[in-house]
Amino acid sequence: MSISRRNLLLAAAAAPLFSHAQPNTWPTRPVHLMVGFPGGSTPDIAARVLAEPLARALGQPVVVDNKPGASGNIAADFVAKATDDHTLGIVINGNLTSSKLLYPSLPYDPERDFTPLSLLVTAPLVLVALPNAPSGAAFFDAARAAGDKWNYGSVGVGSVGHLGMELLKTRVRGLAPVHVPFQGNPQVVTAMLGGQVQMALVPPGVAMPQVRAGKLKAIGLTSGRSPLVPEVAPLANAGVRDFDLEVWAALLGPAGLSKAAQERIGHELGPIMKSAEVRQKLFEQGWQAVGTSPDGMRARVKKEAAIMASIINAKGIKLE
Structure with missing residues (x-):
């Protein structure tokens, strides 16, 4: 085999490896975590515990922005409409499982307007x-x-x-x-x-x-x-049967969140949620660190949304 042909074959074989090893270029500036509740709330606690280790892992500041109001829906809507690729949100059960039914004029669609990233913390009632x-x-x-x-x-x-x-x-x-x-x-x-x-x-x-x-x-x-x-x-x-309910907070981005951002967050978040330091800090605040795949989060939301819909529709509950 000629030297030139051998070099071409080696280059072709190495190309996928080289491509895979390319550094992820996201994030290029500070990442903002939108929280729809005031300081000391469940999602705020989760955001502030995660901000420091996530900033270290990403190499960019992670800023917690509180936008309280409307049971977290103001901040959720802000995330849904974000286009800068550096705005994420930490939301609670209701924003994804019941708000659409409770608020007829909800400005975002929980199913279409977000990119699920991970469930973060859970606790029973x-x-x-x-x-x-x-x-x-x-x-x-x-x-x-x-x-x-x-x-x-x-x-x-x-x-x-x-x-x-x-x-x-x-x-x-x-x-x-x-x-x-x-x-x-x-x-x-x-x-x-x-x-x-x-x-x-x-x-x-x-x-x-x-x-x-x-x-x-x-x-x-x-x-x-x-x-x-x-x-x-x-x-x-x-004696209570068929009853399983928890409160939780989850991380998500807007529907158009780039693949680069999704992959980087998925890569960095798993080890953070498993770290003893983060788990202990959350535990002391009354929350169990979980961490899930995006598909795991989707499955949880889908299951609970169906349960909440059955109650809301049966009781005719509305907020507007």
Whole structure:
């Protein structure tokens, strides 16, 4: 074989390897993480824990921008309309699973206007009651007997705590507490401590300090056993069947996010979510780090959106 022909063959064989080894040119400037809630909220905590290690991995600053309002929909819409390839968002369940049904004039489409990147953190909800309430299945016997004389609190119409309780009503025959919305979980807890509401579904970080102080009682978790609250049993142990609900936050970009950005984020985010430092920081805030593929996130959203749609449509819940 001639030298020139051999060189051509070697070059052809090396080309795919050389192409694959080319550095990813994204990002070329600071990356902005849009958060639709104020500082200290679940998505804000996740964003700020991730910002530093993600910035180190990407070689560019990662800036957390809070745009609170409309249950996170203002920031979500900002991400949906972003065209600069350097704007991402951290959203909660409702932005992707229930907002489209709750807000008839929602300015974005959760299915078409985003590029799913990864689920980030999850946590079960804790069903809490007054400290003198019975435990386990006996609690639901008492709740059924009380009918609509009992109230339950949530952080507002369409929230996970609201829709979750309405879902629980469909799983526990005869359960009929009346919904009382509040501005936030601290107000829900205050109302419970004052005896204005008898039950609520709240995150572990809100519930467990009150439970451990003996001021509230944990009836059960809305998921299976969780390392976040190992001392609390699932509601399934109290006879509740076909009920699995968590709160979560996820990372996404606009629908037109470049392949270069998607690939780089996918490459860097996995190790970050598995790191002991990040997992411990999130755990201390009441959240379990998960990390998923884009397809895993899509599957989660699709499954939960169907469940939320069944409740919203059956109850005729709307926010506008």
